[in-house]
Amino acid sequence: MSVEFAGFPFLTAILFSCLAALLVILFIPDERKMLVKWVSLVFSGITLLLCLCVYVLYDRNLGGLQFVEKVLWVKSMGIYYFNAADGFSVPMLLLTGIVLFTGVLTMWELETRVKEFFAFTFLLVAGVFGVFMAMDLFFLFVWYDVSLFPMYPLIAIWGSTRKEYGAMKLTLYLLAGSALILPGILYLYVKAGLNTFDVTALMRPGVFTPFQQKFAFLLFYLGFGILAGVWPFHTWSPVGHVAAPTAVSMIHAGVLMKLGAFGVLRVGIFLCPEGWQYWAELMALLATCGIVYGAFVGLAQTDLKYVIGYSSVSHMGIVGLGLATVTVDGMNGAVFQMFAHGVMTALFFSSVGYIYDRTHTKMIPELGGLSKIMPVASGYFIVAALAGIGVPCLASFWAELLVFIASFKVYPVRGTLAICALVVSALFMLRVVQRTFYGEKNERFAHLQDVPFRLGLPRMILVSVIVLFGLYPSLMLDVVQTAAVPLINGLPR
Amino acid sequence: MTWVLFIPELYCLLMAIAFFGLSMAARPNPRRDYLVALFLTSVGVVVALASVRLEGTLFFEAYRVDLFSQVFKFLLVAGLFLVVCLCTELSGIEERHHPEFYLFLTTCTLGMMLLVSSVELLTIYIALELSSYSLYILVPLRRGHGSDVEAGIKYLMVGAAASAVMLFGLSYLFGITHTTYVAEIIKVLPGVIHTPAAILGLLLTLCGFFFKLAVFPFHFWAPDVYQGAANQVTAYIATASKVAAVAILMRMVALSGGTSVYLVNVLVALSICSMTLGNLVAIVQKDMKRLLAYSSISHAGYVLIGILSMTQTGYASAIFYALAYLIMNLSCFLVVVKVAEDGSDLKIAQLAGLHRRSPLLAMALMLAIFGLAGIPPTIGFTGKFLVFAAAVERGYLGLVILAMVNATISLYYYILVVKAAYLLEPDEEPARLVVTTPTKVLTAVLVTVMVVMGVYPHHFLEVARAAARALM
Numbered sequence: 001m002s003v004e005f006a007g008f009p010f011l012t013a014i015l016f017s018c019l020a021a022l023l024v025i026l027f028i029p030d031e032r033k034m035l036v037k038w039v040s041l042v043f044s045g046i047t048l049l050l051c052l053c054v055y056v057l058y059d060r061n062l063g064g065l066q067f068v069e070k071v072l073w074v075k076s077m078g079i080y081y082f083n084a085a086d087g088f089s090v091p092m093l094l095l096t097g098i099v100l101f102t103g104v105l106t107m108w109e110l111e112t113r114v115k116e117f118f119a120f121t122f123l124l125v126a127g128v129f130g131v132f133m134a135m136d137l138f139f140l141f142v143w144y145d146v147s148l149f150p151m152y153p154l155i156a157i158w159g160s161t162r163k164e165y166g167a168m169k170l171t172l173y174l175l176a177g178s179a180l181i182l183p184g185i186l187y188l189y190v191k192a193g194l195n196t197f198d199v200t201a202l203m204r205p206g207v208f209t210p211f212q213q214k215f216a217f218l219l220f221y222l223g224f225g226i227l228a229g230v231w232p233f234h235t236w237s238p239v240g241h242v243a244a245p246t247a248v249s250m251i252h253a254g255v256l257m258k259l260g261a262f263g264v265l266r267v268g269i270f271l272c273p274e275g276w277q278y279w280a281e282l283m284a285l286l287a288t289c290g291i292v293y294g295a296f297v298g299l300a301q302t303d304l305k306y307v308i309g310y311s312s313v314s315h316m317g318i319v320g321l322g323l324a325t326v327t328v329d330g331m332n333g334a335v336f337q338m339f340a341h342g343v344m345t346a347l348f349f350s351s352v353g354y355i356y357d358r359t360h361t362k363m364i365p366e367l368g369g370l371s372k373i374m375p376v377a378s379g380y381f382i383v384a385a386l387a388g389i390g391v392p393c394l395a396s397f398w399a400e401l402l403v404f405i406a407s408f409k410v411y412p413v414r415g416t417l418a419i420c421a422l423v424v425s426a427l428f429m430l431r432v433v434q435r436t437f438y439g440e441k442n443e444r445f446a447h448l449q450d451v452p453f454r455l456g457l458p459r460m461i462l463v464s465v466i467v468l469f470g471l472y473p474s475l476m477l478d479v480v481q482t483a484a485v486p487l488i489n490g491l492p493r
Numbered sequence: 494m495t496w497v498l499f500i501p502e503l504y505c506l507l508m509a510i511a512f513f514g515l516s517m518a519a520r521p522n523p524r525r526d527y528l529v530a531l532f533l534t535s536v537g538v539v540v541a542l543a544s545v546r547l548e549g550t551l552f553f554e555a556y557r558v559d560l561f562s563q564v565f566k567f568l569l570v571a572g573l574f575l576v577v578c579l580c581t582e583l584s585g586i587e588e589r590h591h592p593e594f595y596l597f598l599t600t601c602t603l604g605m606m607l608l609v610s611s612v613e614l615l616t617i618y619i620a621l622e623l624s625s626y627s628l629y630i631l632v633p634l635r636r637g638h639g640s641d642v643e644a645g646i647k648y649l650m651v652g653a654a655a656s657a658v659m660l661f662g663l664s665y666l667f668g669i670t671h672t673t674y675v676a677e678i679i680k681v682l683p684g685v686i687h688t689p690a691a692i693l694g695l696l697l698t699l700c701g702f703f704f705k706l707a708v709f710p711f712h713f714w715a716p717d718v719y720q721g722a723a724n725q726v727t728a729y730i731a732t733a734s735k736v737a738a739v740a741i742l743m744r745m746v747a748l749s750g751g752t753s754v755y756l757v758n759v760l761v762a763l764s765i766c767s768m769t770l771g772n773l774v775a776i777v778q779k780d781m782k783r784l785l786a787y788s789s790i791s792h793a794g795y796v797l798i799g800i801l802s803m804t805q806t807g808y809a810s811a812i813f814y815a816l817a818y819l820i821m822n823l824s825c826f827l828v829v830v831k832v833a834e835d836g837s838d839l840k841i842a843q844l845a846g847l848h849r850r851s852p853l854l855a856m857a858l859m860l861a862i863f864g865l866a867g868i869p870p871t872i873g874f875t876g877k878f879l880v881f882a883a884a885v886e887r888g889y890l891g892l893v894i895l896a897m898v899n900a901t902i903s904l905y906y907y908i909l910v911v912k913a914a915y916l917l918e919p920d921e922e923p924a925r926l927v928v929t930t931p932t933k934v935l936t937a938v939l940v941t942v943m944v945v946m947g948v949y950p951h952h953f954l955e956v957a958r959a960a961a962r963a964l965m
Contacts, residue, residue: 030852074951076958077882116848138878142869142948149868152908156916164916168908175868175904179897182878186885186893 009069010054011083011133014093017047018126025119033114037104040118044101047125051097055479058090063482065135065200073136078196082136087483088335091476092132092255092262095342098465099254100125102458103247106350109357109455110158110245117158121247124150128255132262137185137197140267141178147259148174148227151240151252158245160356161303166243173236177226181263184219188212188271203270205492210274217275220268221283228260229316231290238309246353249305253312254346258338261319265335269323273491276326283324284407288414290317295425304355304362307432308348311388314425315341315396321418322403325410326491331484333402336476340395340469344387347462351380354455358448364432369441374450378437380459385433387466389426395469398477498549498558501566502610504540505603508533509596516592526591527580534574541570554674555613559963562610564812564956565740568819569609572733573602575823576725578935585723585836587636594634598729601627605737609744612675614663617741618656621701624737625652628730635723636836644714644721651714655704662697665690675748683750692755699745705738707786708793709766719786720838727782728826731789732819739796739815743808747964751803760801761892768794768899776906781829781839784906785822788865791903792818798896799880802887808961810879813954817864817876817946824861824939828854831926841910845917851926855914857936860943866907867900872947879954 021043028036058066065084073079085093103121110117123146130143148171155167189197192207202208208216226233237257241249269276294314301307315337322334354377355370356362371378387394390401400422407415451459469476496503511533515526545563550556576598586594604624611617629652633645667673669691670681685691704711719727749756771791778784796818799811831854832847833839848855864873877900881893928936946953 073949074954076951076954077879142874145869145874149863152911153915156912164912168905171908172901172904176898176901179894179901182881182897183885183890183893186882187890189882190885 007067009067010050010057011067011085012069014047014050014054014097014129014133015126017043017050018122018129022119022122022126025115025122028115030115033111036115036118037108040104040122043122044104048097048101051093054085055090055094058085058479060478060482063087063486077138078194078198079138080136080196080198081139082198083133084135085133087479087481088262088265089132090479091335091339092258093129095258095339096125096128096132096255098461099251099342099346102346102350102461103250105455105458106250106353107245107247113157117154120150120154121251124154124251125255128251128259131259135199137189137199137202137267139197140199140263141182141185144181144259144263145175145178147256148178151244151248151256154248155240155244158248159243160245161242161305162239163243166239170236170240173233174227177223177233177260180219180223181267184216184223185267187219188216199266199270205490208272210278213272213275214278215275217268217272217279220272221264221279224260224263224268225286225320226260227257228264228320229257229290229313230260230286230320231293231313231317232286234290234294234313237313238306241309241312241349242303242305246349246356249349249353250346253308253349254342257312257316258342261316261323261334261338264323269487277491280324280326283320284411284414287317287320287324288411288418290314290320291418292421292424295421295428298425299428299431302364304352304364304367304432304436305349307364307428308345308352311425311429312341312345314421315345315388318400318403318418321407321414325403325406326488327406327410328481328484328488329402330406330410331488332477332480333399333406335480335484336473337396337399337403339476340387340399340466343462343465344384344396347380347384347459347466348388350459350462351377351384354451354459355381359445364435367436367442367445368439369437370445371437372441373445373448376451376456380451380456380463382433382437383463383466385429387470389429390422393467393470395466395473395476397470398473495549495551498544498547498551501537501541501544501570502603502606504537505570505599505606508537509599509603512592512596512599516596518592521588521591523583523588523591526595527577527583530577530580530595534570534577537570538567538574541567552616554676555616556607556610557612558610560956561740561960561963564960565609565736565815566606568736568816569602569605569733572729572736572819572823573598575935576729576732578931579725579728579827579830581929581932582834582836583723583725584834585635585725590634594631594726597627597631597634600624601631601729602733605733608737609740612744614666614673614675618660618663621705621741622656624734625656625705628734631726631729632718632722634726635721640717640721641723644718648714648718651711652704655701655711658697659701662694662700665694666698669694675744679748679750682748683752686749686753686756692753695745695749695756696759699742702738702742702745703763706735706742706793706796707790708763708797709770709790712767712770712790712793715790716783716786719782719789720780724782724826724830724833724836724839728823728830731785731822731826735789735793735822736815736819739800739811743800743811743964746800746803747808749803757801757803760797761889764794764797764801765892765895766794767791767797768896772899772903772906775903778906779840779842781841781844781910784841784910785825788903788907789822791899792865794899795877795880795896798884798889798892802883802889804883804887805958805961805965806879806886807883808964809954809957810876810883812957812960813879813950814876816953816957817872820939820942820946821861821864821871821873824857824936824943825865827932827936827939828858828861831928831932841913842917844910844913845919846923847914849925850923851928853928853933853936854926857940858914859911860940862907862910864943864947866904870944870947872943872950875947875950879950
């Protein structure tokens with residue numbers, strides 16, 4: 001059996017820490033709720049530390065695949081347990097670590113079926129980590145599905161607002177996506193004839209003919225695109241976000257949607273670069289539709305979570321637009337946007353979650369003047385809203401800037417349209433902020449407390465991450481660059 | 494010492510005789526019957542495992558013992574053992590009939606064991622009938638129910654019709670090839686497979702096995718029999734009986750030599766019809782066993798995809814799928830048997846609150862259901878993955894996409910079951926289920942096998958490939 005390890009297996013340790021948390025939680029009795037929470041916190045803390053280690057230790061000068069772990073798994077099928085991190089996956093790992101840790105903290109007040117909640121959460125997150133680090137198509141798909149199915153119980157049991165409908169719709173949509181991905185993977189596996197699922201072996205130039213690449217890329221784009229909220233397959237996303245409990249919304253909008261974009265990147269773009277170039281026009285078109293559509297529909301919403309849901313559709317459109325430009329700037333911007341949007345949405349849902357837990361409503365007209373009652377809680381939401389608009393000094397500014405510069409060069413008309421839509425989205429964000437947090441104080445909520453320090457911790461972490469990467473974008477871009485430049489330079493012209 | 498080859502079957506026969514002896518006991522004693530059955534079948538598993546590596550032929554070449562047959566014999570006896578494990582409270586069947594219940598389970602297993610080894614048409618037919626007749630008796634054995642008799646008669650009628658059709662097909666095969674030996678047929682038949690008579694003969698013969706596997710259009714019996722029979726009997730029909738059908742189907746399809754486009758087209762059509770019909774009708778089911786019946790019809794379609802690839806990888810994947818199906822379905826029935834303690838039919842709504850009544854059973858049910866839906870990291874996903882990989886290799890990409898669409902449809906009703914177990918709250922608070930330690934161990938073992946084989950299929954896959962090589 002061929003085993004290949006380079007140093008301490010950080011990536012396996014990340015997976016192991018999630019699965020260990022799952023197992024430990026399963027063996028804790030139902031009644032020990034605090035114990036479950038502490039165990040979750042400790043394990044998610046360890047996971048976050050490991051992710052930070054990977055982020056810091058990733059050699060930016062060397063680039064390429066690092067932290068390689070490769071074990072032959074199923075010989076007859078050519079399946080490898082193959083984990084590695086590159087410039088695209090390192091930021092995603094960090095993002096997942098942050099969102100998991102802050103998500104656990106956000107759910108500190110959960111009282112119903114605590115044990116099951118955290119067990120499912122860790123299963124889901126293990127799947128997410130797995131996708132970000134897998135370099136073998138079999139494992140990538142396995143992890144991908146593992147990250148999807150816990151969504152059903154998570155939303156259906158702990159959710160709100162039409163939760164069963166939302167959960168079912170979300171699960172069916174996303175797994176319908178994987179119904180396209182699996183045939184795509186098998187098609188490439190068979191056509192390559194190399195008897196391997198190893199991405200690095202399959203991505204060598206000349207393995208697939210242009211036609212095969214075009215065909216397979218379409219399957220992957222549609223399959224993963226559903227999860228990335230690509231218009232017109234986005235309809236599950238606002239419904240699902242609204243129905244989900246706070247931490248699940250955070251993980252879902254913050255990380256899971258990135259999984260879709262990342263799947264397009266890792267499987268579609270890596271293996272079928274010619275298909276990517278061929279379909280780039282279509283990707284740009286759908287992405288622009290998403291950006292414009294999300295912004296306008298968001299304008300009409302009265303539910304805070306729906307507002308965020310549609311702004312997510314719009315923001316994920318920016319990721320899609322970046323990928324569609326087939327340029328270094330576009331790729332950099334897209335991956336940066338995935339990270340920035342992940343942290344930002346997590347902050348959004350986290351702050352809405354706090355408000356909803358206190359006021360038991362997330363309808364904008366019923367709130368109002370909240371900044372006078374809970375200034376700190378409002379502050380978190382407003383920071384997220386500003387980040388969503390793309391205010392300088394916040395992380396998403398750089399991401400959006402890069403994408404728009406790139407798309408302006410390649411697709412002038414669509415780029416312009418997207419920028420105009422951004423103005424609309426600024427309009428609706430500011431309107432939401434104004435109606436919810438300023439204006440007449442609602443006496444019904446006057447007795448409510450502001451966020452205490454303990455509960456504010458996760459939001460503070462998220463805010464500081466947004467500001468940090470907003471002030472030092474090169475912290476992120478240096479990493480992404482190491483993967484984007486070789487990818488674009490390696491393209492067949 | 495050729496009789497050594499026959500040891501698993503002989504052991505099964507001895508078990509049957511032992512139960513026959515028990516059935517003549519003066520007073521019924523369910524506890525004793527159960528313990529005897531448990532002991533005998535567990536020894537049977539060991540015997541079957543020990544004889545896996547045997548090879549040879551018996552009875553004038555009509556009976557072949559090879560890795561293919563021995564793997565299936567092991568699966569069958571393991572299935573029997575696991576079904577007997579579910580019989581702690583055999584409340585669906587009258588106490589005085591318990592020894593007969595075990596007796597016919599054993600003879601049925603014996604018939605299936607003979608079936609997977611037979612390589613001569615008449616032997617195949619007789620083995621098939623032995624297992625079928627045992628089931629015809631087992632189905633109406635249920636206590637105080639009207640529906641069991643109806644189910645029994647339906648099963649008998651459809652079964653008899655399928656048998657007749659099959660015999661008709663066998664006569665064609667004999668007429669064309671002038672032999673009843675499979676080894677001879679496989680030499681002659683691929684040469685004449687393009688003649689209508691050969692295709693017709695083979696297809697009609699396959700009908701008998703389609704009936705066993707509940708492939709469209711021979712599926713009508715499944716829902717009624719599943720619902721009408723006692724829960725344990727249904728568990729047996731749904732698992733061991735299906736495994737045997739997969740085995741013999743592979744043996745017969747391999748006869749064609751893999752060159753007939755007509756045969757493949759017919760199998761593709763049947764596979765699509767089975768999947769689609771099973772999944773669509775399952776959506777509206779309220780009864781757990783009926784739902785599993787329709788799900789079994791759709792799974793017959795998935796297995797056919799592996800078989801119709803007609804390559805070694807295809808057959809190997811079908812063998813793997815059979816194992817996966819056995820384990821997943823047994824886990825489902827474990828929950829059905831334990832929740833419906835009084836031996837009645839289980840409505841899906843009755844699963845409400847299961848996560849509190851028994852978290853372990855709820856988890857096992859969830860894993861098994863997600864496995865049936867083909868979600869990783871369960872054995873069901875790996876089975877589907879292998880089957881689909883084999884089919885794509887032969888260029889049936891469209892079929893695989895259709896199958897995946899079907900899997901997505903099936904997810905809807907599977908999720909409804911999970912929802913019942915995890916989400917719905919019962920009207921009145923039912924008591925916590927008493928799950929004994931042996932049941933806990935059994936559940937844990939099934940769950941472990943489902944996950945471990947799903948994530949690490951290497952070893953069994955190697956066995957399945959070797960077994961498929963023996964077939965070709």
